[in-house]
Amino acid sequence: MNLTGIHPVPFGAAESRDLVRQMLRIRRFEEACAQLYGQQKIRGFLHLYIGEEAVATGVIGALQADDAIVATYREHGHALVRGVPATVVMAEMFGKSGGCSRGRGGSMHLFHAPTRFYGGNAIVGGGLPLAVGLALADRMLGRQRVTACFFGEGAVAEGAFHESMNLAALWQLPVLFCCENNGYAMGTALERSQSQTDLCARARSYNMPALAADGMDVVAVVQAARTAVAQVRRECRPVFIECRTYRFRAHSMFDPELYRPKEEVELWKQRGPLHTFTDRLKAQQLFSEADFQSLEAEVAAEVRAAIEFADASPLEPVADLLRDVHTPPEAV
Amino acid sequence: MREALRTAMTADPRVLLLGEDVGRYGGSYAVSKGLLEELGPERIRDTPLSELAVTGAGLGAALGGLRPIVEIMTVNFSLLALDQIVNSAAALRHMSGGQFHVPLVIRMATGAGRQLAAQHSHSFDGWFAHVPGLKVLAPATVTDARHMLSLALDDPDPVVMLEHALLYNVTDELGPPPSAEEAWRAAVRRSGRDLTLVTWGGMLPRTLVAAEELAKLGVDAEVLDLRCLRPLDTRRLTESVRRTRRALVIDEAWQTAGLSAEISAQIFEGCFYDMDAPVKRVCSAEVPMPYAAHLESAALPSVAGIVAAARTLLQGSAS
Numbered sequence: 146m147n148l149t150g151i152h153p154v155p156f157g158a159a160e161s162r163d164l165v166r167q168m169l170r171i172r173r174f175e176e177a178c179a180q181l182y183g184q185q186k187i188r189g190f191l192h193l194y195i196g197e198e199a200v201a202t203g204v205i206g207a208l209q210a211d212d213a214i215v216a217t218y219r220e221h222g223h224a225l226v227r228g229v230p231a232t233v234v235m236a237e238m239f240g241k242s243g244g245c246s247r248g249r250g251g252s253m254h255l256f257h258a259p260t261r262f263y264g265g266n267a268i269v270g271g272g273l274p275l276a277v278g279l280a281l282a283d284r285m286l287g288r289q290r291v292t293a294c295f296f297g298e299g300a301v302a303e304g305a306f307h308e309s310m311n312l313a314a315l316w317q318l319p320v321l322f323c324c325e326n327n328g329y330a331m332g333t334a335l336e337r338s339q340s341q342t343d344l345c346a347r348a349r350s351y352n353m354p355a356l357a358a359d360g361m362d363v364v365a366v367v368q369a370a371r372t373a374v375a376q377v378r379r380e381c382r383p384v385f386i387e388c389r390t391y392r393f394r395a396h397s398m399f400d401p402e403l404y405r406p407k408e409e410v411e412l413w414k415q416r417g418p419l420h421t422f423t424d425r426l427k428a429q430q431l432f433s434e435a436d437f438q439s440l441e442a443e444v445a446a447e448v449r450a451a452i453e454f455a456d457a458s459p460l461e462p463v464a465d466l467l468r469d470v471h472t473p474p475e476a477v
Numbered sequence: 478m479r480e481a482l483r484t485a486m487t488a489d490p491r492v493l494l495l496g497e498d499v500g501r502y503g504g505s506y507a508v509s510k511g512l513l514e515e516l517g518p519e520r521i522r523d524t525p526l527s528e529l530a531v532t533g534a535g536l537g538a539a540l541g542g543l544r545p546i547v548e549i550m551t552v553n554f555s556l557l558a559l560d561q562i563v564n565s566a567a568a569l570r571h572m573s574g575g576q577f578h579v580p581l582v583i584r585m586a587t588g589a590g591r592q593l594a595a596q597h598s599h600s601f602d603g604w605f606a607h608v609p610g611l612k613v614l615a616p617a618t619v620t621d622a623r624h625m626l627s628l629a630l631d632d633p634d635p636v637v638m639l640e641h642a643l644l645y646n647v648t649d650e651l652g653p654p655p656s657a658e659e660a661w662r663a664a665v666r667r668s669g670r671d672l673t674l675v676t677w678g679g680m681l682p683r684t685l686v687a688a689e690e691l692a693k694l695g696v697d698a699e700v701l702d703l704r705c706l707r708p709l710d711t712r713r714l715t716e717s718v719r720r721t722r723r724a725l726v727i728d729e730a731w732q733t734a735g736l737s738a739e740i741s742a743q744i745f746e747g748c749f750y751d752m753d754a755p756v757k758r759v760c761s762a763e764v765p766m767p768y769a770a771h772l773e774s775a776a777l778p779s780v781a782g783i784v785a786a787a788r789t790l791l792q793g794s795a796s
Contacts, residue, residue: 213541244574245574245576246572246573246574246576247574247575248574249571249572249573249574250572250573250574254572254573256572256573256574256576256577257576258573258576258577263540263577264569264572264573265572265573266565267564268560268564268565271533271560271561271564271565273530273533274529274530274531274532274533274534274536274537274561274565275533275534275536275537275540275561275565276537277530277533277534277537278533278534278535278536278537278538278539278540278541278545279537279538279540279541280537280541281534281537281538281541281543282537282538282540282541282542282543283541285493285519285538285543286541286542286543304529305529305530305533305560308525308527308529308530308531309530309533309534311525311527311530312524312525312527312530312531312534315525316522468575469570469571469574469575470570470571470609470610471570471610471612471633471634472570472575472578472633472634474633476575476578476633477578477633
């Protein structure tokens, strides 16, 4: 579907460029990770965000610097947009001591205190209660902060989702529940696992405002996120947004994708968030191919620097194995 | 316990209590009775039946700067919250490379003895003591009940407090808070020469009674109250058993793969060459807790069972 000229992008050149830049950073970083995984420099599980870039870019762009983020194991893009340096993210993927989690977490457990990035969680639905608690503290301590909690549509099946939604709505807590609906919980399509696939209806059943957005259109995501975040902050209450998106790669590096037809993937690729956005920008003369190439060069340099940093970063000494199980008094 | 809560919450506005029926009901064991009226509904929060989310919310609130106390009504329901306790609270500091710490206190009533049957009679001390990142406290005396909470609240890491349901109504003279050196250590409740009775929590009273029965039989038993199940006070444990040369572990949980097994292993590792007999254990019978009173009594460690086991321990001795 070609949206060029039908829905004009309501942003200026600088803001538009930045949106392209963020999505491109995620895209190229993830592509590099896939390659590095093949070279065995990244191990364990690797879940790529390729295709979904508009969601993290649009939602996190609507947050303020002291808001909090709780995310899933598919969180590299969220970390990058948030401002976790690509260097420490890559070093973390390599398991090096210079990683944001000192190499202790890996791909699924990116944490970054300065940007209030609370992970990185390998348990589907595991982050929702944590987000509820962060918001509870903000409410009780009178802070106007929002906690953005990302999760996939698969998490809607977990008890933790229902308990957390209810608690947040009951206690009027400032959580932005952002459901990244990419249609598949690993290999199980939403229609095969939910008796009611209208996720916004589920949210409304908790007396919570809910809005859905085309997750492949960064403009739509930005607009929905701005509206939702503003409401959370203004009214000190939770809001649910569903971003309908699609991952172009497999669930993780081990997935043979037997559960979805290649034609479906190709269809969604045509709606890819990057090229559809840049096409519209070019048509509106807000952005040019030269701009794009310069961004490509910038991003390529950033990714290269991240890999160099990660390569050079030392491994933690094995003698330090038992550190950070408990908190020493001086660290409090 | 109530006094501990009141003192803590009055002293520190960051402390709040979250749990089912802690407010209007006054606490399922009346621990928080009256606190809602005193401290208000923001700080004494009745929660829906959502152990998993409430525990996780406690963890998140701790990260956000509060000092939450999550009360899980009983250890039996803590099974619903285990993912947040083990996969988040316990692991978060380490997984994040030391960036965060979780000053969360999780209190729960534990144990059997009131004919509440299989789903309401668990002891999972060993499950919590198993997990790096958690600290586990088991107050067995009025003094510890009063003072361990502030120990837990002062701790920067998640602390699980196991409060035996049968101990709530025990009255005794209140002692002073322990010194900093003694705060997390095992306590010798009765000095003795002939064997060490190792126990904690709800089994302490009957172990002390058994020690007096043994005294009448000419056996001088030392009773060691572990107090802290993680970290275990290996030093005081092994010092006692090296001295008495025999050890009997009394653990309300099932014997197989229970905390008693860990304690036995530590005793063997630390005291083998000084021992006159292998470690013996008195634990619950390998059966889901039955309802009928006589069966429940037969399943649980009893004074008679402890005395009998101690005598067996002393019979086969070489010296």
